[in-house]
Amino acid sequence: MSQSEASTPRTRVVRETHRGVYDRETVYQILDEGFLCHVGFVADGHPFVIPTSYGRKDASLYIHGSAASRMLRQIKDGVPVCVTVTLLDGLVLARSIFNHSMNYRSVMVLGKATLVEDAEEKLQALRLLSEHIIRGRWADARQPNERELKQTSVLKLPIEEFSAKVRLGPAIDDEEDYAFPTWAGVIPLEMTAGAPIDDSRLDPAREVPDYAKHYKRK
Amino acid sequence: MSQSEASTPRTRVVRETHRGVYDRETVYQILDEGFLCHVGFVADGHPFVIPTSYGRKDASLYIHGSAASRMLRQIKDGVPVCVTVTLLDGLVLARSIFNHSMNYRSVMVLGKATLVEDAEEKLQALRLLSEHIIRGRWADARQPNERELKQTSVLKLPIEEFSAKVRLGPAIDDEEDYAFPTWAGVIPLEMTAGAPIDDSRLDPAREVPDYAKHYKRK
Numbered sequence: 001m002s003q004s005e006a007s008t009p010r011t012r013v014v015r016e017t018h019r020g021v022y023d024r025e026t027v028y029q030i031l032d033e034g035f036l037c038h039v040g041f042v043a044d045g046h047p048f049v050i051p052t053s054y055g056r057k058d059a060s061l062y063i064h065g066s067a068a069s070r071m072l073r074q075i076k077d078g079v080p081v082c083v084t085v086t087l088l089d090g091l092v093l094a095r096s097i098f099n100h101s102m103n104y105r106s107v108m109v110l111g112k113a114t115l116v117e118d119a120e121e122k123l124q125a126l127r128l129l130s131e132h133i134i135r136g137r138w139a140d141a142r143q144p145n146e147r148e149l150k151q152t153s154v155l156k157l158p159i160e161e162f163s164a165k166v167r168l169g170p171a172i173d174d175e176e177d178y179a180f181p182t183w184a185g186v187i188p189l190e191m192t193a194g195a196p197i198d199d200s201r202l203d204p205a206r207e208v209p210d211y212a213k214h215y216k217r218k
Numbered sequence: 219m220s221q222s223e224a225s226t227p228r229t230r231v232v233r234e235t236h237r238g239v240y241d242r243e244t245v246y247q248i249l250d251e252g253f254l255c256h257v258g259f260v261a262d263g264h265p266f267v268i269p270t271s272y273g274r275k276d277a278s279l280y281i282h283g284s285a286a287s288r289m290l291r292q293i294k295d296g297v298p299v300c301v302t303v304t305l306l307d308g309l310v311l312a313r314s315i316f317n318h319s320m321n322y323r324s325v326m327v328l329g330k331a332t333l334v335e336d337a338e339e340k341l342q343a344l345r346l347l348s349e350h351i352i353r354g355r356w357a358d359a360r361q362p363n364e365r366e367l368k369q370t371s372v373l374k375l376p377i378e379e380f381s382a383k384v385r386l387g388p389a390i391d392d393e394e395d396y397a398f399p400t401w402a403g404v405i406p407l408e409m410t411a412g413a414p415i416d417d418s419r420l421d422p423a424r425e426v427p428d429y430a431k432h433y434k435r436k
Contacts, residue, residue: 049258194406
């Protein structure tokens with residue numbers, strides 16, 4: 001898909017247009033590194049934004065539906081949503097307050113989310129969600145049974161109308177501010193995993209699997 | 219404010235009601251630890267969710283308006299928004315896929331955001347935003363001038379209608395699953411700061427200030 005197909009007036013970046021990114025590859029990279037999204041929808045005329053997990057397969061986003069239950073109870077044939085994923089990479093300290101910024105990568109996908117109703121597609125979507133968050137875990141855990149599958153909902157959103165915003169690199173100060181007597185630079189930020197905590201009822205002989213011991217997103 | 223004043227039908231937690239938290243103190247703790255929010259608003263009937271920074275003063279949230287310019291251009295006398303802040307604390311690996319979860323703390327504030335137009339309040343709000351993200355920085359940087367203040371917009375949202383959801387602690391498995399032969403536990407997640415990166419045009423004699431060297435949110 002070319003850039004012009006994916007970018008519509010409503011996904012076009014309005015401010016700081018130099019930060020707008022519309023290519024699908026960059027968008028997929030951001031979506032694949034993150035796993036927490038914020039889903040926006042409208043109920044009774046008011047916007048709601050709810051955090052939940054997601055996974056991607058090709059040009060489809062699958063969203064764990066628990067968080068969206070408020071919305072799903074109302075509309076079953078496709079709900080307009082905005083799914084936003086933000087990865088925070090750093091604080092940018094410039095000489096002037098005005099040029100302070102953050103390094104980040106964010107993606108916004110707009111469209112109509114539909115409920116995944118087919119049992120096999122739903123199971124595969126849940127597997128995708130699980131593997132997206134922690135690869136290797138699905139096969140190591142007790143699989144969902146029919147009752148559990150019924151209690152879980154999954155939404156599907158086509159990645160058709162989207163945009164990304166990316167800011168990276170150093171502070172950009174006004175030329176006359178470079179002489180201002182202060183420190184300037186970037187504080188890198190990253191989501192890091194600590195040492196896994198064994199469950200209190202775990203068989204002490206059981207070892208921590210690699211996917212838990214060395215958890216990383218990049 | 220009592221819980222019943224803050225919780226309305228639309229902020230009441232619909233699913234997993236045991237995770238709903240409505241007390242103002244918990245909400246403030248979450249808001250004060252985070253600094254990135256996702257702002258939801260409606261434009262042309264469609265929801266939009268945009269990441270931006272915020273600060274809190276008493277029962278008011280101040281939101282950096284750059285991200286909301288799309289919305290602000292349309293309505294000046296108060297825009298219905300949902301501001302959601304999510305802190306991710308860990309991945310919860312249960313024996314069953316179904317009981318996998320995340321530890322997180324999130325806050326949703328609903329209401330009408332208004333543009334801060336008074337010059338002094340706007341300057342103080344920008345100071346608040348800056349100090350909320352990195353305390354001590356405001357005094358060390360070149361202050362905003364009139365032209366910059368005009369280019370910046372700040373929104374104010376009363377923290378009146380809100381809710382929080384909190385999940386912490388270990389995996390909770392169905393009793394019959396505790397014998398399932400797999401590892402279970404929690405992988406703690408945290409946003410961490412790396413070593414500050416000096417700007418390439420920095421005077422080499424200048425030292426990294428403490429607030430950049432030891433950046434923490436807790």
